[in-house]
Amino acid sequence: MHRSATDPRPRVLHLTQPVGGGVARVVLDLTKAQLTAGLRVTVACPGGELAEGARALGAEVRGWRADRSPGAGLPDEVRRLTRLLDEVRPALVHAHSAKAGLAGRLAVRGRVPTLFQPHAWSFEAVGGATAALALRWERWGARWAHRVVCVSEAERATGVRAGIRARYTVVPNGIDTGHFTPGNRPAAAPLVVCVGRLCRQKGQDVLLRAWPEVLRRVPDARLALVGDGPDEAALRRLAPASVEFAGAVTDVRPWYRAADLVVLPSRWEGMALAPLEALACGRPVLVTDVDGARESLPPGHAAHCLVPPGRPGALAGAVAALLLDPELRASLGGQGRRHVLSTHDVRRTAEAVAELYRELLGGRPLVSFECRESIHS
The missing domain is CATH 3.40.50.2000 (Glycogen Phosphorylase B;)
Known part of the structure; x- marks a missing residue:
């Protein structure tokens, strides 16, 4: 009314x-x-x-x-x-x-x-x-x-x-810190998750070009692209068998909670929501150094969690290094949750x-x- x-x-x-x-x-x-x-x-x-x-x-x-x-x-x-x-x-x-x-x-x-x-x-x-x-x-x-x-x-x-x-x-x-909360990760092969519209801005093509090098260093790693968009067909042509296209989902939290690492390789942003959501779920993030990225991260995370945009080699190295260091990932995830609670509620x-x-x-x-x-x- x-x-x-x-x-x-x-x-x-x-x-x-x-x-x-x-x-x-x-x-x-x-x-x-x-x-x-x-x-x-x-x-x-x-x-x-x-x-x-x-x-x-x-x-x-x-x-x-x-x-x-x-x-x-x-x-x-x-x-x-x-x-x-x-x-x-x-x-x-x-x-x-x-x-x-x-x-x-x-x-x-x-x-x-x-x-x-x-x-x-x-x-x-x-x-x-x-x-x-x-x-x-x-x-x-x-x-x-x-x-x-x-x-x-x-x-x-x-x-x-x-x-x-x-x-x-x-x-x-x-973000809603009562909605995005930590959960148990199922035991499985290392999983990298990228959440976002499948378009040039979000840079999934850069991640797919980096992925063969990630697989060379972490052979059992898997990648899930969560979202849909205009570049899906072109991205599928770049993707090997270890990449899953999950499509658009009504609830993205299960994907964050299943992830060992959440990656957003954007070419530009203002301040992306996906890294904040992932941090609220207690998961470490790796982002490109575009507008808002440094401000999204807790103090001290840039050394491990920030790479230049548009550079597959740098992205591959950072992804592999984090996948191979579970203790560091756990520490980064816990710090990230506390940071979002205090700064990005x-x-x-x-x-x-x-x-x-x-x-x-x-x-x-x-x-x-x-x-x-x-x-x-």
């Missing part, structure tokens, strides 16, 4: 595309915390698991048809969003990831408090002229964000180096975002959102 227009509580609009993976997890965690705190929450997205999850939590969900990447349909997407904003009349708009950040800022243009959370910068995901256009937009669009929320200090620093002049706030990613993240909302909304009456003019005006 929708609240009446006279309900005095602020309405937050979360706007997002994509609707799966880590971005959806962050939006759902924030939605849950904000509903519990008494805010009215609307989630606008193109459907998918995010819409289903938000409805299950009790949020209002509005369909917003939008492709994942910018294209010729962008003007229509912005017009649809403009109409949606006029109907929802949010007190604050929180736009997640590059596409929603683009369309959302074009539709709102600063009329109400607007947060943009990139979840990794768009210009890192592309190359050539497309990267240059993405960077130009991020520099221009920053004027329409009352705050840019970065999930790591490294992500903020990347934006600053790129010339994006904005008011930044760093809120590290958090989702309740800390939700409270930091709530404080930011209070700052942007504090002392002012709720805004009646009027946004009827054309995006070309």
Whole structure:
């Protein structure tokens, strides 16, 4: 049941595309915390698991048809969003990831408090002229964000180096430490697990190129790729028989708990959730030195758990060394669990975002959102 227009509580609009993976997890965690705190929450997205999850939590969900990447349909997407904003009349708009950040800022243009959370910068995901256009937009669009929320200090620093002049706030990613907990690992051959969308960003191709060297040093090792995505067919062509494609799963915890080592060989990130989840389950992680990686790790772990991105040889050496040292893995896993409990609990993240909302909304009456003019005006 929708609240009446006279309900005095602020309405937050979360706007997002994509609707799966880590971005959806962050939006759902924030939605849950904000509903519990008494805010009215609307989630606008193109459907998918995010819409289903938000409805299950009790949020209002509005369909917003939008492709994942910018294209010729962008003007229509912005017009649809403009109409949606006029109907929802949010007190604050929180736009997640590059596409929603683009369309959302074009539709709102600063009329109400607007947060943009990139979840990794768009210009890192592309190359050539497309990267240059993405960077130009991020520099221009920053004027329409009352705050840019970065999930790591490294992500903020990347934006600053790129010339994006904005008011930044760093809120590290958090995970539900009551959901992701340690469990017994079944006795079996050494297992490496990689959790993530099968795409260039996550770097599974680098891991597969490293895998023959891992097998040379640890012949009975197995690798499981958990997730689906556009690169699955190409990755299968690279994979030997010791690699399992587990597909998308509704509960990833059994895979973390079965792992001897969790690896995320990303080419870029803001701060990935998978390493935090694995650490919360008491498993050691090996990650590439991209934005947010060092900040995810406990102090002292970088020497064993961090490698340069895009280098199969370095990755293979680190994987094999950890698989051959069970005492070190056990120590790293225990330290990781304690680190996540103290630093990356989702309740800390939700409270930091709530404080930011209070700052942007504090002392002012709720805004009646009027946004009827054309995006070309």
